Amino acid sequence: MLEVRGLQKRFGSREVLRGIDVSVRPGELTVVLGANGSGKSTLLRCAIRLLEPDDGSVALCGTDLLGVRGDALRQARRRAAMVFQSVLLVRRRSALENVAFGALGELPLRQSFSTRLFPNEIRARSLESLARVGLADRAGQRAATLSGGQAQRVAIARALCQQASVILADEPVASLDPKAADAVLSLLADVARNERLGVLVVLHQPELARRYADRLIGFLDGRIAFDRAPHAVDDAEIEMLYGDDDDER
Numbered sequence: 390m391l392e393v394r395g396l397q398k399r400f401g402s403r404e405v406l407r408g409i410d411v412s413v414r415p416g417e418l419t420v421v422l423g424a425n426g427s428g429k430s431t432l433l434r435c436a437i438r439l440l441e442p443d444d445g446s447v448a449l450c451g452t453d454l455l456g457v458r459g460d461a462l463r464q465a466r467r468r469a470a471m472v473f474q475s476v477l478l479v480r481r482r483s484a485l486e487n488v489a490f491g492a493l494g495e496l497p498l499r500q501s502f503s504t505r506l507f508p509n510e511i512r513a514r515s516l517e518s519l520a521r522v523g524l525a526d527r528a529g530q531r532a533a534t535l536s537g538g539q540a541q542r543v544a545i546a547r548a549l550c551q552q553a554s555v556i557l558a559d560e561p562v563a564s565l566d567p568k569a570a571d572a573v574l575s576l577l578a579d580v581a582r583n584e585r586l587g588v589l590v591v592l593h594q595p596e597l598a599r600r601y602a603d604r605l606i607g608f609l610d611g612r613i614a615f616d617r618a619p620h621a622v623d624d625a626e627i628e629m630l631y632g633d634d635d636d637e638r
C-alpha cells in the first residue's frame with residue numbers, strides 16, 4: 390500500500406535518512422519508535438513527498454510518487470492522510486465541517502470555496518465518519534471546544550472521509566492524557582483492521598506500541614534497527630533506541 394525503498398535524505402551535511410525500507414500494509418497498524426532527532430518525522434514527510442528525498446523510491450497505492458508532478462501528485466497524495474501531534478482543525482468550524490474538509494479535494498475548485506454548502510453526499514459521508522470515531526453527537530460543536538482526544542478523533546474521521554488508504558500519524562497522542570491516548574490508539578488499530586487501511590504511527594510510548602501494534606519498527610539514527618512483530622522485540626532492544634545519555638532525549 391505504501392512501499393518505501395532505500396529512502397535517503399540529508400540536510401546539509403547531516404544524513405537524516407540512511408536508506409530506509411518500510412512497507413505499510415492494509416489491515417496493519419505499524420508503530421515507529423525512536424529517539425528525538427532519529428528521523429521519524431522526516432520519513433513521514435518524505436513518504437508523501439512533503440519533503441523531497443535525495444534517493445530511494447516511494448510507491449503509494451501503486452503510484453510511483455517520486456515520478457509524478459502537479460495534478461497527478463496531488464491526486465496520488467490524497468490516498469494518504471496525515472495526523473499530527475497538534476491537531477490541525479479549523480477551530481471556529483464545526484466538527485462536521487472539519488471532517489468534510491477531508492473530502493473537499495474531490496470537488497471542483499469553485500465549490501470548495503463555499504465550505505458551508507457541502508453536497509449532501511459529502512455531508513452524509515462526514516456524518517458517517519464522525520459516527521465511526523464515536524463522535525456523531527458532536528457534529529455541530531465548534532472544533533475549538535473539543536477536548537484534545539476528541540479533536541484527534543475528528544482528525545481521524547477526516548482521514549476516513551478523505552477515503553485515504555493510508556494514515557500516517559506523527560506522535561498523535563503526545564499531548565493527550567493516558568486515557569485519551571489509549572482511545573486514539575485503539576481507534577487507529579480498529580480502523581486499520583476493520584477498514585483495511587494501512588496505518589503508520591510514530592509513538593514515544595512503548596507500552597502503547599506493544600498493546601496495539603501489529604508491527605514495531607525501531608528507528609536509530611536514520612536507520613532501521615528492527616522491524617518485527619511486537620512479541621519478537623525485547624524491551625532491551627527498545628531501550629537501546631533511546632541510548633543511555635539522558636541529555637539526548
Ligand SMILES: Nc1ncnc2c1ncn2[C@@H]1O[C@H](COP(=O)(O)OP(=O)(O)O)[C@@H](O)[C@H]1O
Pocket residue numbers: 400405423424425426427428429430431432
Ligand atoms: N527542514 C530541516 N532542515 C534541517 N534539518 C532538519 C530539518 N528537519 C529535520 N531536521 C533535522 O533532521 C533530524 C531528524 O529530524 P526529525 O525527522 O524531525 O526527527 P524525529 O521526528 O525522529 O524527532 C534532526 O536532527 C533535525 O534537526
Ligand SMILES: [Mg+2]
Pocket residue numbers: 429430431559
Ligand atoms: Mg518528529
